[in-house]
Amino acid sequence: xxxxxxxxxxxxxxxxxxxxxxxxxxxxxxxxxxxxxxxxxxxxxxxxxxxxxxxxxxxxxxxxxxxxxxxxxxxxxxxxxxxxxxxxxxxxxxxxxxxxxxxxxxxxxxxxxxxxxxxxxxxxxxxxxxxxxxxxxxxxxxxxxxx
Numbered sequence: 405x406x407x408x409x410x411x412x413x414x415x416x417x418x419x420x421x422x423x424x425x426x427x428x429x430x431x432x433x434x435x436x437x438x439x440x441x442x443x444x445x446x447x448x449x450x451x452x453x454x455x456x457x458x459x460x461x462x463x464x465x466x467x468x469x470x471x472x473x474x475x476x477x478x479x480x481x482x483x484x485x486x487x488x489x490x491x492x493x494x495x496x497x498x499x500x501x502x503x504x505x506x507x508x509x510x511x512x513x514x515x516x517x518x519x520x521x522x523x524x525x526x527x528x529x530x531x532x533x534x535x536x537x538x539x540x541x542x543x544x545x546x547x548x549x550x551x
Contacts, residue, residue: 435490439497442478442485446515449474450534450542456527457534468524475538479516483509496551508549515541 431437449471455461456468489502501508518537523529533539 431492431494433490433492433495435485435488436492436495436497439482439485440495442481445474446478446542449478450538453524453530453534453538457531463527463530465525468530472519472522472524475519476516479512479519482512482515486512498549498551501549504548508545511541511545511548515545517541 431440452461452467452471456463486497486501486508515538518533518541522533522538
């Protein structure tokens, strides 16, 4: 019976620890969670394009075009997703977003404009965007507004 109790106690402790790790790493606030999901989509699209631009993945015009479309759509949603001043320990958003709202919104618009202007039909176009306006738009916002 003691062995069974130890197994149950160990399982309970493991479940509690797993829950704590999950809670620490994932936002609980639905507003924060929604904007994190949006930014994960931006990151996935940027990773696709960055892989091609860095010659770590073969150029695929259809995938580049899909990543471009995802960036354009997501960038248009950024201000609406971030406007509510929700906070969560798992958030990487700096409070400066809301104290410098006009600049933050302008940076989101710069991302949209850069994505719209990217030539996703050629590897040279993707490389130019990632090394230029598109990569610069991501970096500018992350430097100012991401922890």
